[in-house]
Amino acid sequence: MPAQRLDGKALAATMRAEIAARVAARTAKGQRPPGLAAVLVGEDPASQTYVRNKHKACHDAGLASAVHTLPASTTQAGLLELVARLNADPAVHGILVQLPLPKQIDEGAVIRAVAPAKDVDCFHPENVGLLAAGFPRFYPCTPHGVLQLLSRNGIGTAGKEVVVVGRSNIVGKPLALMLMQKPTAASPAAGDATVTVAHTRTADLAAVCRRADVLVAAVGRAGVITPDMVKPGAAVVDVGTNSVNGKLVGDVHPDVGAVAGWLSPVPGGVGPMTITMLLYNTLSAAEQIDG
Structure with missing residues (x-):
């Protein structure tokens, strides 16, 4: 059975409508x-x-x-x-x-x-430190988009084995922090997972990936995740964006769809969610700054 589609475009439309409603409520009060x-x-x-x-x-x-x-x-x-x-x-x-x-x-x-307070990308060292300590001012946009894509499709991470392939400051590192932490009032989106961070220099990368209940590919290399690297039924999130012969493709080979239980497309998966979480963070910043 082919993998179920983790449709970021559809979820982004739903969440942007939620954000728009909150913005309208603020402006209706004169803010x-x-x-x-x-x-x-x-x-x-x-x-x-x-x-x-x-x-x-x-x-x-x-x-x-x-x-x-x-x-x-x-x-x-x-x-x-x-x-x-x-x-x-x-x-x-x-x-x-x-x-x-x-x-x-x-x-x-x-x-x-x-x-x-205005760093809605969550790149500033102060905000990275708050995230690492479990008291985030903002969640980084792409990692938060990944977690929303999972949670809103009913894919839990608590107690699961999650492998993140990629160690960038923008995706891999902050996503691993969010996934490994225990959910609290200060950090409700934390994943409570057992997390492995791997990369293209990892020894026997395929074996590491096959352990994953949830596999996130954020390497920036087209097709690096192949079907033999995926546990049958696993949720696979493709964060990669690569141009091959003028076409946008991900880090996950298309044939993975025959093995995985869920798979996010490229384009139309994580990309729309990243922009949506930027809007979310800007609204959050306004609420923190203006009340």
């Missing part, structure tokens, strides 16, 4: 709408598309959204000056600096310059 400021440096086509999609999603959900576009020649000082202005703007509740940045700019310095 300003949550505001997201996106900063795009340069003309990378993928980044332009991503920022455009975020801007549209904000508009559709009733959030205020502004895109600040800077040339690729922008200096680090110039970018930091813009970030400082956005930090001080009371109409801006969330700041997103689209990565990657041009080589003359230190990404770490820019990430640290964003006010932690």
